[in-house]
Amino acid sequence: MAQKVTLAKALNMGLRKAMEDDPKVLLMGEDVGKLGGVFRITDGLQKDFGEDRVIDSPLAESGIVGTAVGLALRGYRPVVEIQFDGFVYPAYDQIVCQVAKIHYRSQGKLKMPMVIRIPFGGGIGAVEHHSESPEAQFAHTPGLKVVACSNPVDGYWMIQQAIKSDDPVIFLEPKRQYHADKADLDETATPEPLFRSRVVRAGGDVTVLAYGPTVKTALSAAEAAAGEGRSLEVIDLRTLSPLDMAPVYESVRRTGRVVVTHEAHVNLGIGAELAARITEECFYSLEAPVLRVGAFDAPYPPSRIEEDFLPDLDRVLDAVDRSLGF
């Protein structure tokens, strides 16, 4: 019963399924109603579930997340859409001080089952504030869980699993993939657990860690490297907080070499945490230091040069060369 769908369509189907399964699930955000969201992820849902369940909000991100806190306290499971990554910051206080801490503060008496969907990453030729990768800021906050999907099949399952979670989940969607590649989606399959990373290409020479938009980059790099006789193992991390390190350690103990790639700035990014953990756990297996390929530590540049700013196939392969050169 598989059908070919884009990530945007898969997320839309996943949201629809979650709303059908649980009447407490609500969607909320700017333009999510009639328009279906600026990326059309909520297309048609207000028409089918009504304005009480698919809520067009005033243009105020703190207001969106703050009222979603109240809805969650009342027993709802709000799924909020932040229109673009760079617009999440007005809600940062509510996310960090309230969403992340209410379960803790109440000693477990209050649950905060909220999903905050954020289209993230660049590559769409957008203006400033529309191409950011703020994941480390949320992964650094105890109380939040942070995941990133990289493909349509994961998008369909992960959004439903995130909505079922009793913990708040920051759900990152690689916006440049929304309408790109299609994949076969079998809605009758059994998904793997949400907070698990996955080897998406087996290899033996270098381990490449990626998530969200860079999974495709890493897979392309692995394909190109194979032509040169180099075997890259690619792991899609999927979950950034908590990190699922077991498959990473297993891989690194075989390859001894690691390249991490993400679109976020390298400084104090997820890659830095991965490097630290790998060094602690796999010190005697390492043949080279953990190398990071990410955005430079400059603000997101004008879009005409964004492909120079973002990690690409060649920069990943360059890091692979350097790793093998040790």
Next chain:
Amino acid sequence: MTHNGFGPDLVEVFGPSQQDGGPELVQLLTPEGERVDHPDFRFDTGGEPEDEVVRGFYRDMVLTRRIDVEATALQRHGELGIWAQLLGQEAAQVGAGRALRPQDFVFPTYREHGVAWCRGVDPLNLLGLFRGVDQGGWDPAANNFGLYTIVIGAQTLHATGYAMGMQRDGVVGTGDPDRDAAVVAHFGDGASSQGDVNEAFIFAASYNAPVVFFCQNNQWAISEPIERQTRIPLYQRALGFGFPGVRVDGNDVLATYAVTQAALQRARDGQGPTFVEAYTYRMGAHTTTDDPTRYRLSDDLERWKLKDPIARVEVYLRRNGLAGDDFFAAVQEEADDLGVHLREGCKALPDPQPLSMFDHVYAEMTEELAAQRDGFAAYLDSFEGAR
């Protein structure tokens, strides 16, 4: 007087700045203890004998003040790290608290000890946060009283969202008095400058949410006077957001009760939000770490002492023969008992165990956090006789 085509100036629209709250102040009991009528708001006890209700308010206010006095003393004795004082705001809180029905829900700041009292929260549970043994020691679902919120104004959005949930639950505007519910969002004059509060106004207005925005304007945000937050009377702001605002004498428990009751009923009936500005004065410091002598004159304090919320009710009860010495002595005795309960109970509050810091970070514990906890436990165990 106009400003070059920009319309009338502020004084023309809002009148001169009024130190005493102005003629718009809703009052039912004067500082001298005299009952007065108001054309729009009346003291409706819902069939309960009026004198009994007023005696109840008196008792609530005396006990609330005792909680505050005891907690302040406990801080001075080193038993609490800090305490947020409510001295002078007893009428605002008891009036607002007693106007609630069981099915209503309250989102407090960190100073609503009097509302907590009215909701039936054991005041001992309020001390845990300030002693540092927990971050909110009561179950919000037990009394429909949320946890104290420290970040200024953040809870007004939670209140609005909760009210939106009530709308979806079909408990607004049904006409059933035991079913229809509303939310009260507490905040202060300082919070009125916060973006979250203004966003809460907009969301509540847009969705016609059943929420009462109850602002205790105690004139001071730590050291900053109300003039730093607003150029117009706060209650006037509501109109700009699209719902009514009213200024009530926050030191008059009857008026605060009547106005909050009317605002709550409006919300329960599905008529949307109301802004209530309870005009009062912070007689104490912001918290026990604050020193008001650095930034305000004692003249104000002396003037507000004459408007004490408890004294006027006592005068009213005595003058009208509604309560005698026996009643006042009994309330005093009850306050003394409450004092003992707080002093002894506070010192007996157990410190949390170090490993409890890992509890409830998540509804579903993560493997990596469990590993951190286990590592710390092993570290603690490595000290001889440590545990």
